[in-house]
Amino acid sequence: MAFEGIRRIVVAGGSLAGYSAVSELLAADYAGELLWVTGEKQGSYSKPALSKEFIQGKSEYSELFLPEIPDARGNLRVLRDARLSALDAAARTVQLEDGRSVEFDGLVICTGAVARMPAITRGMAGVLGLRTLEDAQAIKAELVGKPRIAILGGGLIGCELAASMRSFGLEITLIEGAPTLLGRTFGAVLGEYVLDMHQRNGVNVMTGATIEELVARDGRVAAARLSDRSVIETDLVLVGAGSVPATGWLEGSGLKLADGVVCDATLASSHAGIYAAGDVARWHNPFYDTQMRVEHWTSASAQGRAAARNLLRSFPGATEAPVPFADIPYFWSDQYGLKLQMVGRHDGHDRVEMHETADRALPLLTFHKQDQLVAAAGVNASRAVMRYRKQIEDDAKSRQRVAEPC
Numbered sequence: 167m168a169f170e171g172i173r174r175i176v177v178a179g180g181s182l183a184g185y186s187a188v189s190e191l192l193a194a195d196y197a198g199e200l201l202w203v204t205g206e207k208q209g210s211y212s213k214p215a216l217s218k219e220f221i222q223g224k225s226e227y228s229e230l231f232l233p234e235i236p237d238a239r240g241n242l243r244v245l246r247d248a249r250l251s252a253l254d255a256a257a258r259t260v261q262l263e264d265g266r267s268v269e270f271d272g273l274v275i276c277t278g279a280v281a282r283m284p285a286i287t288r289g290m291a292g293v294l295g296l297r298t299l300e301d302a303q304a305i306k307a308e309l310v311g312k313p314r315i316a317i318l319g320g321g322l323i324g325c326e327l328a329a330s331m332r333s334f335g336l337e338i339t340l341i342e343g344a345p346t347l348l349g350r351t352f353g354a355v356l357g358e359y360v361l362d363m364h365q366r367n368g369v370n371v372m373t374g375a376t377i378e379e380l381v382a383r384d385g386r387v388a389a390a391r392l393s394d395r396s397v398i399e400t401d402l403v404l405v406g407a408g409s410v411p412a413t414g415w416l417e418g419s420g421l422k423l424a425d426g427v428v429c430d431a432t433l434a435s436s437h438a439g440i441y442a443a444g445d446v447a448r449w450h451n452p453f454y455d456t457q458m459r460v461e462h463w464t465s466a467s468a469q470g471r472a473a474a475r476n477l478l479r480s481f482p483g484a485t486e487a488p489v490p491f492a493d494i495p496y497f498w499s500d501q502y503g504l505k506l507q508m509v510g511r512h513d514g515h516d517r518v519e520m521h522e523t524a525d526r527a528l529p530l531l532t533f534h535k536q537d538q539l540v541a542a543a544g545v546n547a548s549r550a551v552m553r554y555r556k557q558i559e560d561d562a563k564s565r566q567r568v569a570e571p572c
């Protein structure tokens with residue numbers, strides 16, 4: 167492929183989507199300058215391990231890092247511990263936090279998301295969120311004193327943290343506003359299963375409750391007052407209240423933003439030559455004919471590669487046109503030695519079917535909408551869940567309409 171008119175491509179973000187975009191650009195023999203502004207102190211690392219093996223002490227710090235990307239042409243320039251503070255989409259320049267301005271011909275935005283910290287949790291010692299390696303290290307450091315822990319939020323991060331903390335035998339209270347745990351993610355039936363699983367493993371789960379106030383003693387959190395007026399004495403509060411796309415640096419850039427960088431089906435943003443990938447991208451998924459933002463490991467990897475390829479294809483001289491990125495979301499979670507998995511999207515389903523598994527105690531479910539299979543989820547049922555994936559994709563293709571650029 168000839169890459170005419172591309173002197174410099176900037177990739178913003180040094181986690182999985184950025185890593186995948188950079189790998190793909192180099193693999194495609196892109197020979198112009200490739201500037202990778204990672205925002206990371208060190209290399210790119212695996213986030214899923216943070217709330218699981220790493221925090222449990224089952225994997226070492228060095229095992230977290232993704233392999234170095236081969237740079238055969240020597241055209242990759244990595245800016246570590248540097249961040250972008252602004253973009254001018256029309257002028258095609260980005261600004262670094264140190265004030266330097268950099269022109270580009272192509273940009274792939276992979277700045278991901280940051281942990282959502284509700285106002286009551288901000289600025290108090292002993293209250294921590296989990297999104298980065300530094301966050302995980304800070305939490306690990308707190309565990310030495312065997313604290314009593316209150317976890318705010320029974321989503322993926324909250325549940326994984328609860329399971330990991332129980333592996334140390336710590337006293338855990340998990341506070342979730344919904345009636346079950348992970349119900350929004352896995353649906354009501356599996357939500358009940360997850361709730362029961364945590365209770366059986368000794369977590370004090372408080373559903374239908376939220377933290378209204380955190381009380382400090384000697385400058386550090388000491389108690390949480392809940393919406394039902396009960397008070398929990400605690401030494402550490404961990405926050406699993408979701409995440410928000412990291413688009414602060416893009417305010418005023420001219421790019422269309424709406425809970426992420428708004429992209430068409432090819433992951434192109436509202437400005438030519440600027441693509442987005444991973445947790446920060448809200449793109450038109452042709453399989454669902456709708457805009458969505460997905461915070462899953464496999465999507466970030468596939469989107470990073472797809473956005474890089476499509477960016478190259480968008481320049482004059484490219485032999486192929488950009489290709490829509492159609493994706494069936496998939497994610498997993500590990501808790502108490504069990505693997506929970508889901509493929510597809512269950513929202514709007516009108517029927518759930520329960521299936522027999524080899525281990526009858528473990529659930530395997532399929533979700534249906536107007537006689538089409540839209541999602542499958544199971545516990546320790548990897549093969550079965552993945553088998554359903556093919557049918558989910560076939561049904562999605564049959565529904566698929568040509569995506570309109572946004």
Ligand SMILES: Cc1cc2nc3c(=O)[nH]c(=O)nc-3n(C[C@H](O)[C@H](O)[C@H](O)COP(=O)(O)OP(=O)(O)OC[C@H]3O[C@@H](n4cnc5c(N)ncnc54)[C@H](O)[C@@H]3O)c2cc1C
Pocket residue numbers: 178179180181182183184203204205206213214215216217248249250251276277278279280296297298323412415443444445446460461462463464466496497498499500
């Ligand atoms: C604790 C944890 C556990 C998880 N477990 C699972 C799991 O079991 N299964 C699953 O499917 N998914 C899981 N995920 C989700 C998965 O890790 C994410 O979907 C994935 O990390 C998204 O990658 P990303 O590159 O899009 O964004 P991120 O990982 O959020 O990375 C964003 C990158 O952008 C950089 N950055 C941000 N702002 C700037 C800036 N202004 N300038 C330059 N760089 C910037 C950051 O430094 C970072 O390198 C988990 C996530 C977390 C946090």
